[in-house]
Amino acid sequence: MNPKKPRSPTSPRKDDNLRFRRFLRIPRFLFKWFKKIHSAKVYSMSYVKDPSLAGQGKLNLEIAERHMGALLNVREHFKKTRPFSGLTIGMALHVTKETGVLVRTFVAGGAKVAITGCNPLSTQDDVAAALAKEKDIKVWAYKGESNEDYYKFLTAVIGEEPDITIDDGCDLVTLVHTRHPHLLKKMLGGCEETTTGIIRLKAMEKEGVLKTPMIAVNDNLTKHLMDNYYGTGQSTFDGILRSTNMLIAGSTVVVLGYGSCGKGVALRAKGLGANVIVTEVAAFPALQAAMDGFRVLPMAEAAPLGDLFITVTGNLRVIRMEHIEKMKDGAILANSGHFNHEIDIDTIEKQAKRKRRVRHYLDEYLLKSGKAIFIAGEGRLVNLASAEGHPSEVMSLSFCGQAFACEYLVKHKGKLKNEVITLPDEIDDRIAKMQLEAMKLNIDVLTPEQRKYLASWREGT
Ligand code: NAI
Numbered sequence: 001m002n003p004k005k006p007r008s009p010t011s012p013r014k015d016d017n018l019r020f021r022r023f024l025r026i027p028r029f030l031f032k033w034f035k036k037i038h039s040a041k042v043y044s045m046s047y048v049k050d051p052s053l054a055g056q057g058k059l060n061l062e063i064a065e066r067h068m069g070a071l072l073n074v075r076e077h078f079k080k081t082r083p084f085s086g087l088t089i090g091m092a093l094h095v096t097k098e099t100g101v102l103v104r105t106f107v108a109g110g111a112k113v114a115i116t117g118c119n120p121l122s123t124q125d126d127v128a129a130a131l132a133k134e135k136d137i138k139v140w141a142y143k144g145e146s147n148e149d150y151y152k153f154l155t156a157v158i159g160e161e162p163d164i165t166i167d168d169g170c171d172l173v174t175l176v177h178t179r180h181p182h183l184l185k186k187m188l189g190g191c192e193e194t195t196t197g198i199i200r201l202k203a204m205e206k207e208g209v210l211k212t213p214m215i216a217v218n219d220n221l222t223k224h225l226m227d228n229y230y231g232t233g234q235s236t237f238d239g240i241l242r243s244t245n246m247l248i249a250g251s252t253v254v255v256l257g258y259g260s261c262g263k264g265v266a267l268r269a270k271g272l273g274a275n276v277i278v279t280e281v282a283a284f285p286a287l288q289a290a291m292d293g294f295r296v297l298p299m300a301e302a303a304p305l306g307d308l309f310i311t312v313t314g315n316l317r318v319i320r321m322e323h324i325e326k327m328k329d330g331a332i333l334a335n336s337g338h339f340n341h342e343i344d345i346d347t348i349e350k351q352a353k354r355k356r357r358v359r360h361y362l363d364e365y366l367l368k369s370g371k372a373i374f375i376a377g378e379g380r381l382v383n384l385a386s387a388e389g390h391p392s393e394v395m396s397l398s399f400c401g402q403a404f405a406c407e408y409l410v411k412h413k414g415k416l417k418n419e420v421i422t423l424p425d426e427i428d429d430r431i432a433k434m435q436l437e438a439m440k441l442n443i444d445v446l447t448p449e450q451r452k453y454l455a456s457w458r459e460g461t
Pocket residue numbers: 194195196197227228232256257258259260261262279280281282285312313314315318336337338339381382383390
């Protein structure tokens with residue numbers, strides 16, 4: 001069930017304010033000034049749900065570190081080189097144990113870190129509590145944040161005047177551009193973790209409003225392959241199973257979107273014994289889904305067939321009321337795309353006769369027709385809302401990318417254009433090698449003859 005939502009750190013109820021002001025007969029302007037000072041003070045401190053969870057959070061961080069060998073190697077490198085001395089890194093990432101390992105890695109490299117979540121349901125409260133106790137780290141996050149607190153916490157991170165930002169979904173850096181543009185002057189740049197964030201950044205670049213270099217960490221092969229494909233494939237089912245405990249074998253699973261994430265989800269669904277249907281809007285991925293052995297259908301035809309629907313398109317309202325009306329009684333819907341608008345929950349909420357939370361992050365909606373549908377994870381990233389996100393090994397690679405991207409921004413200070421930048425292949429290659437090393441896997445080396453052959457064009461049939 002939902003944890004109890006703590007009172008917002010900066011917004012006592014309006015009537016509380018009024019009563020307090022009237023009681024002390026304080027003039028409104030004086031009261032406003034006091035509140036401003038007080039808010040600034042609250043912003044300058046960490047805010048987590050329950051500091052007493054820190055012990056468990058520390059243990060979870062320890063477990064994650066065991067599986068993040070490649071990132072620990074980067075930490076050792078940073079300890080020696082201290083590339084972030086005197087810098088503040090502002091982060092809006094899922095506050096999970098893996099992100100905690102990344103935060104500690106930046107601190108080892110000399111940084112101060114200010115972090116908040118990038119999704120109201122993805123924070124692991126124990127990890128947030130543990131990080132808040134560590135030196136040079138400030139945290140504002142709790143699971144179940146209101147929209148209002150979500151933005152207040154982003155503002156709190158911005159209040160620390162970061163030199164580098166790290167985003168997952170682009171909310172932090174867009175807020176800097178729209179509300180706090182003065183910061184852009186001192187910023188070295190930022191890094192973006194996910195596909196949806198990159199799409200937003202490219203739109204900013206196209207409109208000519210991007211005012212700082214942004215590294216597309218999402219586009220590293222070592223991120224894209226491991227995280228979007230293998231990571232989302234596994235953790236999406238982790239979330240769905242924790243919410244529903246349904247049997248996947250023999251069921252019909254409809255995967256909406258056959259991009260990197262959709263391919264991973266479809267692969268795992270097939271591995272668990274499901275009959276998989278894929279829906280697409282682009283020709284090539286649809287063709288690839290067909291070649292991979294999946295049935296490809298438009299959503300209107302897939303709707304009555306599915307037992308479980310998983311959206312991973314990064315798009316808007318891909319499951320709408322017109323589809324839901326055709327679904328079986330008891331159909332289960334889940335989303336693993338970045339934002340919670342892939343399933344048209346607003347309309348479902350308006351039209352449903354009743355809504356009940358029946359299990360861990362599983363809501364039942366009773367429709368006017370008498371049928372019921374179930375939505376896991378409130379339609380937010382199901383792998384993070386209902387479970388713990390990707391396994392640590394996967395995040396180790398994604399975060400090696402973040403770590404090297406920040407180092408790249410420092411090394412190239414003042415030399416990068418205000419555009420979306422892909423890291424050089426050598427960095428990706430270095431990350432892959434580090435992971436192979438962590439997995440104790442060896443590979444062959446080109447012989448001098450092979451190297452020469454691959455570089456020449458003279459030899460033919
Ligand atoms: P992608 O761009 O590779 O794939 C998206 C696919 O959806 C494309 O093939 C596109 O043609 C298709 N699509 C778009 N609109 C559609 C519609 N109306 N119906 C059916 N198909 C449609 O993107 P990727 O990397 O697979 O990411 C998808 C989403 O997942 C993004 O929002 C991304 O940020 C998010 N993501 C989530 C993760 C998680 O932990 N759950 C991890 C990584 C990414």
